[in-house]
Each structure stands twice: as C-alpha cells, then as structure tokens.
Amino acid sequence: MRRLWWWRDRAIGIAVAWLGLMLLVAIFADRLAPYDYAALDLHHRLAAPLGLGGTIAHPFGSDELGRDVLSRLAISIRISLLIAFGATLIGAVLGITLGILAAHFRGWVEQVILGCVDFQASMPFLVLALAVLAFFGNSLLLFVGLIGLHGWERYARVTRALAMSANEQAYVIAVRQLGASPWRVYLRHIMPNIASTLIVTMTLAFPDIILLESGLSFLGLGVQPPLTSLGNMVGYGRDYLTRAPWILVLPSLVISLTTLSISLVGDWLRDRIDKTLS
Template sequence: MSDLALPATISAAPPRRRRVRLPPLVIFAIGWLSLMLLTAFAADLVAPYPYTALDLRNRLSPPVFMGGTWLHPLGTDELGRDVLSRLIVSIRMSLLIAFGATAIGAILGVTLGFLAAHFRGAAEQAVLALVDFQASMPFLILALAVLAFFGNSLPLFICLLGLHGWERYARIARGLAVSASSQGYAAAVVQLGASPWRVYTRHVLPNIASTLIVSMTLAFPEIILLESGLSFLGLGVQPPLTSLGNMVGYGREYLTRAPWILLAPSCVIVLTTLSVSLLGDWLRDRLDPTLR
C-alpha cells in the first residue's frame, strides 16, 4: 500500500516555478537604458562643464582615444564646447522629448479608440476616418508645414511628435475594447451600474495595458529617430538648447576634420534605439499569451 501511495504523493507536490532567464541582449538593453535614464536625471551633477561654456583655446580638441587629453575626454567642438557635457545634456533632452511625445500619442490614441468603441456609429466612423487620414499622410511633410507656419518651440515640437503614431494606439484600443465589451466581465460591470468612465479605466484598460505597453516600447525608438532627423535638418531643438540630433547636425560640417563631434551622439542614438527595440520585442514575447 505504501509503495502505491508514493507516486501519488510525489505527483501531488506543487510544481516549482521556473526562473525567467534573460537573454544577454536583453540584459544589455536594460543596462544601457538604465544608464541613459540615470544620466538624464543626474545630468546637471555629472556634466563636467556647462554645456554652453566656450574654450576657444581648445577648439576642435580630439578625444582621449585619438590623442587628446583627459581635460575633455570626448574632445571639443568648433567653439571649444565640451562634447561630453553637451552629450549628457542632449541625452536628457532627447529622452524628455521621446517620453513626452510617446505619452501624448498613447493618451490621444487610447482615448479616441475608447470613444469609437463606446459610441460606435457616426463617432466610430469619424475616428476611423481620422486614423486612415493620419496613416496616409507623410508625417515629415506635416511636421515641416506646422513648424514653418507656427514657428518652433519645445512644447510645440513635443506635441507635434506626439501626433506621430497615435493611430496605431487608436486601432489597438478600439479593437481590444470592442472585444472586451463582448466578454462577460465588462457586461457584468455595466449591469451593476458602473459608469462608462469606470468601465474603461478600471476594467478594460488594465486588461489591454500589456499590449499598449509593448506598442509604446516599439514606438519609442521611432520618436527618437524622428526627433534626431528633424533636429539634423534644423527644424527640431533650437540653440542654445541641444539634443542628440542637434549635435549630429552641427557635427556634419566637421566630419572630415573632427568626426568625434557627431560620432558620440550617433553611437548613443544607435544603442538607445537598439536597446528599446530589443526590450520591446522581449516584452512582446513575454506578455503575449499565444507565444507562451
């Protein structure tokens, strides 16, 4: 009897939870993004010089790995400004623009998607028409027209970048909200007398948050690249402010004489967008129940 009961006892033991092993590229992405966030928050503390300080005696000084001195580890630009200090402040500015624009696009898209899912009919058709119009309009042309007509300021620039990609959030939010409305939990909450605001914010939104978060991580590098491109063309962040794209734009004139001016911000742009993309792909695989 004891021999027969032993397998049943073993099979009744609760299974051990499997530890999640992070791939090496994901570990690198998390480490790099943590470094960028820490640099952005402590930019004023870790920058060795004010980013606008001039040192004309050391203008176009090379970095340490090209024969320069530790006085300016990453060299100086055409006005003698320290490249490392400008890079640190540029990281903070670019991340601020990317986070702000991503949040604006997500809030706008989710709100319109929920409105389309709730009211249906004419409201849904109007939202879908706006989505199709936004998807068919080249965003660069729209950005050029807005900046040329209204001028350039940092709040306007962030809001303009926030209009990029909102239609993807609207489609996701509408589709998932319509699917949730047909399920039992949403109908039960409505029968209990909950307001539409409570239904969508307290019950529908938490159930679709994982999909929206993954979409935001995939859209984040697009915002960084778009900001860098517009700043490179002189339509983004304006002096005396600086950003990663702004540094690349000014450094292109000294590509043959002082390549380090644009080498540092270009590497940061590539590594940051790569890290966000790697982290977004990993989150998509982890949060998608069909891939488990």
Template sequence: MTDATLKDAAVGRRLSLPRIPVSVAIAAGWIIAMLLVAILAEKIAPYGFTQLDLRNRAAPGNVAHWLGTDELGRDVLSRLLVSIRISLLIAFGATAISAVVGTLLGFLAAHFRGIVEQFVLMLADFQASMPFLILALAVLAFFGNSLTLLVGLMGLFGWERYARIARGLAISANAQGYAAAVRQLGAMPSRIYLRHILPNIASTLIVSTTLVFPEVILLESGLSFLGLGVQPPMTSLGNMVGYGREYLTRAPWIMLAPATTIVVTTLSVSVIGDWLRDRLDPTLQ
C-alpha cells in the same frame, strides 16, 4: 511542511521565473543608464554645455575633454549628457501624449460605434497615409520653433496605432462577461473602460509604446538635424549630429558620439519591445 517540501517549492519558484536573455539585460541596463544620465546630467557634466574653450577648438579626446571639443571649443561630453536629457524628455513626452490620445479615441470608437467610430477610423487612416515628417516640417516652419510645440506636435505621431489597438481590444472586452457584469451593476462607462478594460489591455499597449518610442527619438533627431527641432543654445542628440556633419572629416568625434547614442538607445528599446511582445503574447506561450 517538511524541509524537503520547502526545498522543492523553492526550486519550483526558481524554475518558474522568466529567464531574461543577455541581450535584453544589456538593453535594459543601457536604458537605465540613459535615464540616470538624463536625471543627473547637470551634476555629472564636467563643464557647462555652452562653456567655450577657444584654445581647444575641435580638439580630440584628452584628459581635460574625454570626448573632445566641438568647433567652438565646447566639451562634447557635457553637451552629450544634456542632449540625452532633452531628447529623452521629448521622446517620453511625445510618446505619453500619443498613447493617451490614441487610447482615448479608441475607447470612444468602441463605446459609441456608428458615426463616431467611422470618424475615428477615418482620422487614423488620414494620419497613417500622410508622411508625418512633411507635416511636421510645415507646422514648425509656419509656427516657429519651441520645445512645447515640438513635444505636442510629435505627440500626434503614432496615435493611430494606439487607437486601432484600443478600439479592437475594447470591443472584444465588451463582448466578454466581466465588462457586461460591471455595466449591469450600474458602473459609469468611464469606470468600465479605465478601471476594468484598460488594465486588461495594458500589456499590448505597453508593447506598442516600446515600438513608438524609438521612432519618436529618430523623428526628433531628423527634425533637429534639418534645423527645425531643438534650437540653440539648447542642444539635443539630433542637433549635435546636425552640427557635427560639417566637421565629419576634420573632427568626426563631434558627430559620432551623439549618433552612436541614438543608435544604441533605439536598438535597446526595440530589443526590449520584441522581448515583451514575445512574453506577453499568449499565442506564443
């Protein structure tokens, strides 16, 4: 193979690489930064998130406290870093539960059809028709607040989307040749769905995950804002916004820092989700 041929092949590979828009690159950078902050929160926080400084209560940003302090003299930056960890932990946990539950129910509906399918679709319609925030408020008010209960409860948010998508795609895959061929070879249904069908529909489910993830963040923020989410002394982004609203006119930095983080994070995930949808949708190629 000549040098010219190698050069042409290299140029072809460069031209075939997907061009990532600037907005998507910025959004991905922000998400990566948030993940690093969540992992290293306790190490990079300048103070303990419950440490008090009564001499500097509700003080604006300065050399000692870059983002200022709250009404009790706690460092806003330190609390913001820990809040990012807790909010992302809840969002990732709830999204994972929602995706697993919805996908499994969708596979069950596609495999058994008949009564099982109608039952799953009925549950999905019931879930979609009921305002989830009201249901969450009722459950948390009755059973009390705990981080485990909060993650499990929000894991039930959005599962019907995964169930409908997984059911439709699984039915379509069962009608294709590869699933029938594997079935004729004697493979178990679990192997067919998890090893053969799931990888082929994973791209669509990933796009759905990027749509549910920001909604979970906003839902957690809303519950914490109403006082039924993360409870003190633990903190989250919504918790900080809820406490900071009372000092919006006197110390706006208490609320603006977590509110800005919520907006930018949800916007970044949405931008990445829109880009993935356009890239993975064969009808748009």
C-alpha cells in the same frame, strides 16, 4: 536552441543595462557634465578625445566652438529622452482616448475616428512637421506637441480592437448588469486588462519618436540653440566629419544603441505578454 535563448537573454540584459545608464545620465546630467554645455572655449576648439591625442580636460573632445562634447552629450541625452517621453505620452493619451470613444459609441463616431486614423496613417508626417515648424516657428512645447501627434493612430487602432473584444467578455457584461457606469467599466475593468498590450505598443513606438526628433533636429527644425539634443549634435557635426568625427559619431552611437535597446526590450515584453505568440 538553448544557445540561441542564451544569446537572446544576454542581449536583453545588455539592452536593459544600457537603458538604465541612459536614464541615469538624463537624471544626473548636470552633475556628470564637467562644464557648462554652452560654454565656449575657442582656444581648445576641435580638441581630440582621450586615446586620439586629447587630454583629460576634454575626455570626449570638443566641438567647433570649443564646447565640451561630454557635457553636451549628457545634456543632449536628457533633452532627447524628455522630448521622446513627452511626445510618446501625448500620442498614447490621444490615441487611447479616441480608441475607447470609437469602441464605446460606435456608429458615426467610430467612422469619424477611423477616418482620422486612415488620414493620419496616409499622411507623410515628416513633410507636415517641416511645414508646421517652418510656418509657425519653433519652440520646445510646439515641437513636443507636434511630435506627439506622430503615431497616435496605432494606439487608437489597438485600443479600439482590444476594447471591443473586452466588451464581449463575461466580466464586462456582468459589471454592466450590476449598473456600473461606462467610465467605471472602462477605467476600472477594461483598461487594467489591456494596459499591458498598450505599454508594449508604447515601447515599440518610442524608438520612432527618438529617430523623428533626431531627424528634425538634424535638419535644424528641432531643438534650437542654446538647447542641444542628440540630433542637434549630429547636425552640427556633419560639417566636421573628416576633421573631428567624434562630434558626430558619439551622439549617433547613442541614438543607435538607445533605439536598438528599446526595440529589443519591447519585443521581449511583447513575447512575454502576448500569449498568442507563445
């Protein structure tokens, strides 16, 4: 058992280190990129990376248009993480707001919100996203907003359950008897006590957002040129898998390691915060 915990702690440490590295890459992407991520160099198209016959000029190789893979990978990490952060925040704010409204008003308001939750949970979101993007066209803001609607129902359910439970606690009842307004009760007393669980929920939902963005970009309905994302790179690299596998393998590896690391950290936070699991 002690050896199992040692390996688990080691895995969590590696996951945190990887996420820290991805955050640093996203922040300093412009300085880390040796070239303009959209600059073409047809004389060096499909150049191999170091270790496979390549040169230091393109340490991660180049793609079908001679664009430096390292530069595009750094910018792609920034764009994908920004989209994931923005979409996760939109979904969390929407879901938490509706969950609090359902817990406070109850009655028909609660039934309407729960009906929307059930409808959202039963809807094939990928099909809806494909339809909306194909009909309205694509822009980065629309793309982020659309992905932000994915998974808001889980926040609404969790927030409603936690808020209803907190409303029965003695400290909330005492604050209400002292004349505190509903806004003060929820913002100053209930939210701080349930925030830890909601943060864990966000960390567990974050990998889904990254994978959804990658999938839509892979299909050509996500981030549009000249911008680039991890899914966008995978989509372009699939046609050159046999001749230049590094175009696809590197962003795929980043997606896999990032989602795995976030999942590990989220599970670790849940075990630490949720006392019912101990």
